[in-house]
Amino acid sequence: MAETVLSIRNLTVDLPEGADRPHAVEGLSLDVRPNEIVCIVGESGSGKSITSFATMGLLPAALRPSAGEVLFEGADVLKMSEAGHARLRGNRMAMIFQEPMSALNPCYTVGDQIEEVFETHATLSRSARRKRVIALLEEVRLPDPERIYHSFPHQLSGGQRQRIVIAMALAMDPTLLIADEPTTALDVTTQMQILKMFRRLKEERGAGIMFVTHDFDVVAEIADRVVVMQKGRVVEQGTAEEVLNHPTHPYTRQLIDAVPRRTRAARETDAGAEIALRVQGLEKAFHTPRTLFSPARTVRAVANVDFTVRRGETLGIVGESGSGKSTLVRCLMRLTEPEDGAVWVGNQNLLETQRGNLRAYRKEIQIVFQDPYGSLNPRRTIGDQLLEGPTNFGVPRAEAWEKARELMRIVKLNDEALYRYPNQFSGGQRQRICIARALMVEPSILIADEAVSALDVSVQKEVLTLLREIRERMGLTMLFITHDLRVAAQVCDSVIVMEKGRIVESGPIDRVFAEPQAEYTRKLLSAQPGQGWEVPDLGVTA
Amino acid sequence: MTTAVISKPLTPRRVMMRRALRHKGFLMAGTVLALIVLAAIFAPLLAPDDPYEQDLLARLQVPVYLGGSWDHPLGTDSLGRDVLSRLIYGARISILIGLIAACVSAVIGTTLGVLAGYFGGRVDKVVQFLINVRLAMPVVLVGLAVVSLRGGSLWVVTSVLGLLLWDRFAVVLRSATMQVRSMEYVAAAEVLGAPLHRVLFKDILPNVMNHLIVIATLEMAHAIILEAALSFLGLGVRPPTPSWGLMISEGKEMLLFDSWLIATPGLAIFVLVLCINMFGDAIRDITAPEGRN
Numbered sequence: 041m042a043e044t045v046l047s048i049r050n051l052t053v054d055l056p057e058g059a060d061r062p063h064a065v066e067g068l069s070l071d072v073r074p075n076e077i078v079c080i081v082g083e084s085g086s087g088k089s090i091t092s093f094a095t096m097g098l099l100p101a102a103l104r105p106s107a108g109e110v111l112f113e114g115a116d117v118l119k120m121s122e123a124g125h126a127r128l129r130g131n132r133m134a135m136i137f138q139e140p141m142s143a144l145n146p147c148y149t150v151g152d153q154i155e156e157v158f159e160t161h162a163t164l165s166r167s168a169r170r171k172r173v174i175a176l177l178e179e180v181r182l183p184d185p186e187r188i189y190h191s192f193p194h195q196l197s198g199g200q201r202q203r204i205v206i207a208m209a210l211a212m213d214p215t216l217l218i219a220d221e222p223t224t225a226l227d228v229t230t231q232m233q234i235l236k237m238f239r240r241l242k243e244e245r246g247a248g249i250m251f252v253t254h255d256f257d258v259v260a261e262i263a264d265r266v267v268v269m270q271k272g273r274v275v276e277q278g279t280a281e282e283v284l285n286h287p288t289h290p291y292t293r294q295l296i297d298a299v300p301r302r303t304r305a306a307r308e309t310d311a312g313a314e315i316a317l318r319v320q321g322l323e324k325a326f327h328t329p330r331t332l333f334s335p336a337r338t339v340r341a342v343a344n345v346d347f348t349v350r351r352g353e354t355l356g357i358v359g360e361s362g363s364g365k366s367t368l369v370r371c372l373m374r375l376t377e378p379e380d381g382a383v384w385v386g387n388q389n390l391l392e393t394q395r396g397n398l399r400a401y402r403k404e405i406q407i408v409f410q411d412p413y414g415s416l417n418p419r420r421t422i423g424d425q426l427l428e429g430p431t432n433f434g435v436p437r438a439e440a441w442e443k444a445r446e447l448m449r450i451v452k453l454n455d456e457a458l459y460r461y462p463n464q465f466s467g468g469q470r471q472r473i474c475i476a477r478a479l480m481v482e483p484s485i486l487i488a489d490e491a492v493s494a495l496d497v498s499v500q501k502e503v504l505t506l507l508r509e510i511r512e513r514m515g516l517t518m519l520f521i522t523h524d525l526r527v528a529a530q531v532c533d534s535v536i537v538m539e540k541g542r543i544v545e546s547g548p549i550d551r552v553f554a555e556p557q558a559e560y561t562r563k564l565l566s567a568q569p570g571q572g573w574e575v576p577d578l579g580v581t582a
Numbered sequence: 583m584t585t586a587v588i589s590k591p592l593t594p595r596r597v598m599m600r601r602a603l604r605h606k607g608f609l610m611a612g613t614v615l616a617l618i619v620l621a622a623i624f625a626p627l628l629a630p631d632d633p634y635e636q637d638l639l640a641r642l643q644v645p646v647y648l649g650g651s652w653d654h655p656l657g658t659d660s661l662g663r664d665v666l667s668r669l670i671y672g673a674r675i676s677i678l679i680g681l682i683a684a685c686v687s688a689v690i691g692t693t694l695g696v697l698a699g700y701f702g703g704r705v706d707k708v709v710q711f712l713i714n715v716r717l718a719m720p721v722v723l724v725g726l727a728v729v730s731l732r733g734g735s736l737w738v739v740t741s742v743l744g745l746l747l748w749d750r751f752a753v754v755l756r757s758a759t760m761q762v763r764s765m766e767y768v769a770a771a772e773v774l775g776a777p778l779h780r781v782l783f784k785d786i787l788p789n790v791m792n793h794l795i796v797i798a799t800l801e802m803a804h805a806i807i808l809e810a811a812l813s814f815l816g817l818g819v820r821p822p823t824p825s826w827g828l829m830i831s832e833g834k835e836m837l838l839f840d841s842w843l844i845a846t847p848g849l850a851i852f853v854l855v856l857c858i859n860m861f862g863d864a865i866r867d868i869t870a871p872e873g874r875n
Contacts, residue, residue, distance in 0.1 A: 415765075
């Protein structure tokens with residue numbers, strides 16, 4: 041027992057009255073030992089973040105721990121005074137948040153912000169502090185620490201910022217490090233570097249690390265022990281090997297089963313099918329005019345993009361953030377005006393169509409957006425929003441209602457949902473509503489723009505299955521935009537890899553992922569977490 | 583215990599109703615405002631005397647709380663008119679001016695702001711120019727100029743205020759519209775071939791409505807104060823119309839001797855404006871609780 045850094049015993053945190061369940065966390069017990077990474081896994085709302093906040097003494101005022109104890113180095117954190125907490129935080133225990141931009145103060149240089157930790161918790165001379173900061177920046181492998189020291193957060197990339205946050209957390213050599221989804225907001229290649237750093241820190245610093253995540257592949261990459269949470273309770277815990285390869289609890293099995301496989305369900309594609317969409321030489325650049333302080337800048341967001349999609353085919357477009365995927369989609373839909381090129385749907389060039397005549401072709405291409413919370417108007421009923429499309433194309437109301445009912449059945453929602461408002465649906469349900477809305481006008485091409493990225497794995501699996509069913513049933517052509525290569529591998533027939541607005545590689549998905557030609561594709565593939573882990577086939581049917 | 587609440591479907595309207603009924607500021611300010619509005623509507627029934635009737639023999643009678651008689655609970659002014667009656671009738675003027683000026687401004691400002699926010703580019707530049715022009719004109723000065731040229735009357739004052747107070751509507755709704763415009767449901771509606779007017783009226787306006795209502799209450803209070811100020815300067819509504827600003831103006835010579843003459847309408851303006859502002863804040867809390875700080 042003396043060896044544990046953190047030992048949580050029977051922790052229960054109450055939710056305010058009127059919430060969907062009485063406790064945010066119920067009877068939770070876990071241990072973190074030095075030199076160990078404990079991963080807490082669960083879907084959104086499982087209470088994993090509440091656990092980390094309770095340990096840090098950062099619970100929101102509405103949530104109160106009602107039972108149990110959180111023993112950190114032998115003392116109960118829950119019984120400590122606010123000042124006692126403050127002495128521990130940043131000193132003996134430290135936290136790394138999900139969003140590195142909001143965790144740093146934009147008004148101070150990162151050097152100042154790291155030094156502040158020393159000012160609070162140690163008595164060091166100015167030059168000694170500075171030396172320690174530079175050493176820390178070197179430890180988290182930031183290039184040119186002197187320059188970084190004087191940089192402001194906005195001058196650094198997301199990965200660099202996360203390193204700064206980690207450096208801050210490490211400043212006082214804490215015995216416990218809590219990381220709450222530290223890589224979720226980062227691109228895969230950056231995520232890989234940060235994960236590697238966590239592994240190194242564990243070995244070099246000997247600290248205990250509590251790592252909160254929703255991604256089983258990340259767990260497979262770094263965890264020593266795993267705690268699986270569902271609705272505030274621990275359903276399973278054990279070593280990484282046990283939990284990942286021989287899960288016993290049905291919920292864990294279901295979660296692991298939902299992890300996207302890197303292999304695709306074999307599917308016939310008709311190479312002779314007619315071409316549904318042909319994009320030629322598409323160009324879009326963003327111009328920032330010269331100002332007093334900075335010269336004019338032009339960013340080519342989409343540069344000379346060519347591709348074709350055959351009827352019934354699913355084309356994946358993959359790339360990291362800033363690769364131009366979203367701009368490409370907006371250009372295809374003419375939500376953004378491209379500067380040059382042609383988009384042929386059948387024998388009609390969408391880009392030469394006058395804005396006024398565009399409506400007729402809107403029917404052909406529909407889109408499902410990424411954010412299930414931003415893509416439904418909160419002030420209109422679902423039915424009203426589903427009817428929007430058919431109404432605009434002059435379909436009689438009664439007929440449109442009939443169609444809406446049918447589509448609700450197809451996306452596995454109740455008819456009654458049509459009379460409700462979006463706030464009554466979960467993220468996954470909203471995404472299904474968005475799919476139904478897009479299908480209301482019977483498009484021939486459906487674009488899914490990161491349509492499953494914001495969803496929990498099990499929900500993600502449901503939506504992917506639904507999309508596959510619909511595609512087969514209606515013979516849809518799909519463009520599937522994603523940053524997640526695992527998901528792409530599962531649903532796409534062929535793939536385009538984009539980097540900085542250009543297509544660096546394209547071809548059938550099996551070929552591209554098995555024998556990547558471009559340097560960038562290889563980099564992306566090797567940065568996938570959890571490659572050493574063969575997802576066990578549990579035979580669960582969700 | 584919560585099942586009763588959950589079983590009813592939570593439409594946005596029902597959620598707001600629930601928040602409203604739990605909001606102390608909303609209930610308090612709402613009650614006072616309702617009382618003032620009712621008093622204004624039923625003035626002929628409530629007012630003890632004719633607000634225009636002079637009684638020079640009963641001039642400057644002190645109110646009850648300073649030892650006066652119950653014939654004139656709030657005393658009489660320098661022409662012997664009953665202050666309570668004038669106060670009740672004066673509420674009509676204040677509320678009328680506040681409402682009409684706020685509505686006219688809301689229409690102008692919302693149109694400009696929403697168009698600027700939705701279209702951006704050149705439209706936005708023109709609107710921003712108009713806003714700057716408007717901001718460069720001091721309201722009271724322009725109001726004074728127009729009133730002194732056209733002569734003061736209720737309608738002149740109201741329309742001048744209505745045509746001058748739209749700047750805040752335009753500024754706030756412009757940025758609110760820009761924000762809503764970038765939401766994906768607007769893009770989805772466009773992609774579904776929705777014509778412009780449907781996007782504006784079904785997707786944009788309902789989602790900027792809470793800003794609109796809050797600004798409207800602020801501007802209503804603003805207009806009431808400006809009317810009082812113009813009347814005080816002698817360029818607002820014309821005597822003997824009972825207006826709270828005019829009552830202060832008429833009492834100003836007596837400031838050192840009979841200060842209650844000014845205190846009474848002054849307090850009325852204070853309470854009305856305070857309640858309208860509180861009401862606006864409450865509406866903001868109720869429609870967008872995340873915007874509170």
